[in-house]
Amino acid sequence: MAKTRRPLIICCVVTAVLLIIIIVTAITLYFTLFKPKQPKITTQSLTLESFSTNVFDLTDTNFTLGITVGIDNPNYGGFKYENSTSYVTYHGDVVAVAPVMADTIPARGQHNVGTTVLVIIKSLVTNPNFSKDMGTDTLNFTSTTTLKGKATALKIFKKKATTYSSCDISLHVLERNVTSICKSKVKF
Template sequence: MKVGSGKGRKVCLIITGVVIAIVLLIVILALTVFKAKHPVTTVNSVKLEDFHLGLDIAKLKVDLNVTLGVDISVKNPNKVGFKFSDSVANLNYRGQQIGEVPVPAGEISSDATKEFNLSLTIMADRLLSDSQLYSDVTSGTLPLNTFVKISGKVRILGFIKVHVVSSTSCDFAVDISTRAVENQECKYKTKL
């Protein structure tokens, strides 16, 4: 009979139990507290910054230049920071892209919201070619959609990097007389 063999076995069982408990704790934290949630993008306001309408009778051409100021905010509901790369926000009218603006790379701290004030020039030739534009303008409401896709990384526990791609599609209407955003509905999709 060896002396101390029971003691070594107890130490080995205690170390194994501690390692299993730590692994279980990390898994539970990763699936609950640190579970990656989608960033929430909201269109706060849309303002008409510039509007120029010109008529070239010789060429039978309408020249329209519209610039919108779009204020969006991105909320990071995660318990860790979210670092994202350059992205693009698209503005669509009835399924057709009529404008885009770059969203510069950055970082959003945990449980924080970052505001973006974007200046968006509308591709007016695409807007003018839509036959429903006149009826929407006369009704006083312009239905629009924004689509923002942000990809980046979330660091969990300081050393685990999780790649996150979050896209947000928001349907909303702009009241032409008040220029206010109404009836905003957003759909979120996140891929880890």
């Protein structure tokens, strides 16, 4: 009877050892290779697409900003996000809104997200900082976008994720050009 149990015990021990090796390997891969990393968001181009003004009424001025943001996904999984909205604020007041269409950022790839926003000066004039900023020839805006979606690794591991990005935008009125600095973070 002891001889019939010995192969069963050996089989159970080998199976347990293999199972432990597989679990340790999977955990190691998850915390090293598949550990979610922050995407790098950079402004690829920020252009002043149009600028129109009425010489007799400066409040009848508006401009359109073309924004293209590059998102570099360093993860071994893709990120599929839903439709969203990008907001442009001027000293806390929302002055423009732009839609961001749903899309997918491939694993270890780069993706460009582009949109245009129309800013009407009438919405800025009521802000107490407007006259001071016009005196320095620079209007400072902040653009914020939140992308909600799912991060997928090897089509097996799926995790909900939200990407937050914020860009500080400076519009130089007389020069009619724009500069920006962007930062981002991901929450899983």
